[in-house]
Amino acid sequence: MELLLQSCDLATAFLLIYGLRRMSSPATASSGIALAGIGMLIVTLASFLYAFGVKGEARPHLPVNLLLAGIALFVGTGWAWWRGGRVPLTAMPQMVALYNGMGGAAAAAISAIELLVHPDVGNVRLGIAIAGGFIGSFSFSGSLIAWAKLEGKLPKPWRPRFLQIGNGLVLLVAVASATAMPALLPNSQLLTLFFVFSLAFGALITLPIGGADMPVVISLCNACTGMAVGFEGFVLNHPALMIAGTVVGAAGSLLTLLMARAMNRSLGNILFSNFGETGREETQVTGQLKPISAEDAATTMCYARKVILVPGYGLAAAHAQQKLYELAKRLQEEGADVKFAIHPVAGRMPGHMDVLLAEAGVPYEMIVGLDEINGEFPTTDVALVVGANDIVNPAARTDKGSPIYGMPILDVDKAQQVYVIKRGQGKGYAGIENALFTADNCRMVYGDAQEVLGQMLQSIKELVGQR
Known part of the structure; x- marks a missing residue:
């Protein structure tokens, strides 16, 4: 069983990397997406075999967990297949934002379970689990805000006074609760505080960003989701998750920086400033619009x-x-x-x-x-x-x-x-x-x-x- 699981991880890693390579050209991008999808299908099905791959460990809840996982897989696949074929191209950014968010939420959920069930895994793995939980939560709430903006649910940027100070305080609480975790876990109240403020930080930092910057925000959330998945793959000792997360995180980070450069703006300027406020007077456009048939x-x-x-x-x-x-x-x-x-x-x-x-x-x-x-x-x-x-x-x-x-x-x-x-x-x-x-x-x-x-x-x- 162990050999089979390792073989599945190896096949998935190859298909993901080779699929990404083919995505670099428009002529081969379609087949690259298919290959990467096959790799994810292999590792998803193999995850069910993992339940039987660890010997000597009592797991009385195994049948229930397998049933819940099967139901989740069936519902998720059915909904994605049905909805994906009906989403118009104009709404594709919203769908991408939601998928980014779901990946971040999954990484955050893994982090929460590991921090509650296995708080004694060692300082390094514990720190990585906490980091993955924070980044996954940030990606989830930030992606939801991006979806709401693109969908027209939040048509205007939300920019109250002292927002940056409030964001700093929220981040400070999240970091303080994360710092206290190694000494106090398992502690469900502390864990709840950490995830609530991590989610709040992702939402609050995205709310002020204008619609013109949404492509960069989506790309950034994609990179964050990849990093969170990679971190949790390390915590679970799962090579496929580590490779997939690292590839997505690296590609998303590079794309984010390239897009920011294409707008002649830094990533910090996009995240921490109000787009359109230059401090200089904009030249008024003169002349008449000239219509033609x-x-x-x-x-x-x-x-x-x-x-x-x-x-x-x-x-x-x-x-x-x-x-x-x-x-x-x-x-x-x-x-x-x-x-x-x-x-x-x-x-x-x-x-x-x-x-x-x-x-x-x-x-x-x-x-x-x-x-x-x-x-x-x-x-x-x-x-x-x-x-x-x-x-x-x-x-x-x-x-x-x-x-x-x-x-x-x-x-x-x-x-x-x-x-x-x-x-x-x-x-x-x-x-x-x-x-x-x-x-x-x-x-x-x-x-x-x-x-x-x-x-x-x-x-x-x-x-x-x-x-």
């Missing part, structure tokens, strides 16, 4: 030789990714060089736009990142922005008073002609005016993205038919 915009695009398409969250909200790809193919048929420009923090979570375009069947070679595409905008005839806002705002380059000053953006304003498809005249996720929209070379096409793109397609077909 979808048909007139399509006429210009029909004769363009080079077109760059810039998708944003508005494209996902309108479910218009298929229409945009149809437009791209039509323009290619007319001889245009067409590419999709992707900003690292476009959408509401890392890779949101990449997944959106992959769902529509856009070839990977047409999707270009910020660093590679920015040099091409000055030679581009038409740049079409669909539902993006802050990531194309030139104020990030020119206005030192802007909250997004210094953030790398797509240099859409340098194209010869810019068209922006937008539902209305509202501000972006960061809540600031966009200087691009009033630029001399920019025209606004108002309406639902799917309808507007459909009108553009029809107009191009009619123009071609009249030749």
Whole structure:
């Protein structure tokens, strides 16, 4: 039995690492996810065998525990299978936040049980169990707040006076209770105090963070969940948990730092400051918005030789990714060089736009990142922005008073002609005016993205038919 369990752990470790390697390329990401999923299935089923793998230990509650575990596995798998197939792509960030939170909650629950049942495991393992419990609790409550913000349950950041002082006191109580644990365990009251204040700290530190920073928060919670799982894997002496947690924690941490860098902000600035408060006066946007019909915009695009398409969250909200790809193919048929420009923090979570375009069947070679595409905008005839806002705002380059000053953006304003498809005249996720929209070379096409793109397609077909 021991050999079988070790073999399962080894197979799981290989599948997780190899699956992650394949996820590094869009062409192989799907198979990488499947391989990693198979690895998790193996170790999950093997965990039931673990109940029979330890000899000489009396476990009178084993039948009940196995029954409860089986029920939990059945309900969890059924709910995830049913719900996962029905979640629209626009709600994927919320689902990811919830899954992050559930992983953190599971790690915190393991920590609580180990601290109550096996408080004499030694100072090192005890310390790691406490750390895993704190990080897991932080991830759980923080992820729930992130979910509520993305779902619209908490539409505004909560920023009362002296919040940071209150957060410090909450953290101090959590640390003090953790410090007292080695001498006082098993003590259910102390353990309850520790987890209550750990959960409170995760919620309180996430509440003030604005919606524009939610992608970074989700990535951070993902990293925290991985670290918590890795810690609890060490406590349980479970290699698969240690490897999976370490891989997730490392990948999530790296992604969090890369995203913060893409916004030209430090992680500390995101967590401990109010986004949008720069201490400098923001330059007022002058000029008029210049609307144009979808048909007139399509006429210009029909004769363009080079077109760059810039998708944003508005494209996902309108479910218009298929229409945009149809437009791209039509323009290619007319001889245009067409590419999709992707900003690292476009959408509401890392890779949101990449997944959106992959769902529509856009070839990977047409999707270009910020660093590679920015040099091409000055030679581009038409740049079409669909539902993006802050990531194309030139104020990030020119206005030192802007909250997004210094953030790398797509240099859409340098194209010869810019068209922006937008539902209305509202501000972006960061809540600031966009200087691009009033630029001399920019025209606004108002309406639902799917309808507007459909009108553009029809107009191009009619123009071609009249030749």
